[in-house]
Amino acid sequence: AQSVTQLDSHVSVSEGTPVLLRCNYSSSYSPSLFWYVQHPNKGLQLLLKYTSAATLVKGINGFEAEFKKSETSFHLTKPSAHMSDAAEYFCVVITGGGGNKLTFGTGTQLKVEL
């Protein structure tokens, strides 16, 4: 069975402080992992993806994530939050193993305060 758990439904940070959005997964096969961002009333946009290459993945807008197999985690970080980062973030896992399987996490709403 495959699953994705986003540990926090809401995260609030001050502008200029670090961001940490947590994601844990379970998968019977080597996964591909993604982070998508959704701004209000918009479609989802890819931030970054891991596909069995380098475990530290850099994405757009200063975000990065590290794949840690031993911890089954793929947490999203950013050193310094900006007001424009306020949005909902989704962790996604895709595995094969004889049948394509795509699973979205439940999302984390990021609030950035002045």
Added chain:
Amino acid sequence: DAGVIQSPRHEVTEMGQEVTLRCKPISGHDYLFWYRQTMMRGLELLIYFNNNVPIDDSGMPEDRFSAKMPNASFSTLKIQPSEPRDSAVYFCASSFRMYTDTQYFGPGTRLTVL
């Protein structure tokens, strides 16, 4: 490319009516996905196509929902008859390949069933 195009952007209808949502994927993309997003259930994958062929429709909620892809540049999601609980934002996305490629999302169709 204009990206994934969805129409209409907003649809308000009455219970029992037929609703048709439309999607034009990015040219050259082989995969097309339909999602539904609600506050209660989050983002759900309804069905996806590969080269115009439905591959996995296990997410389609019930027989009232149907999806077609008559050619590589057009897909429809139909609900007949519609019910208030179908109210949601419906997203279409396309990707070049399933496993590792980015999914590009359309802006969504906000459906309200009265």
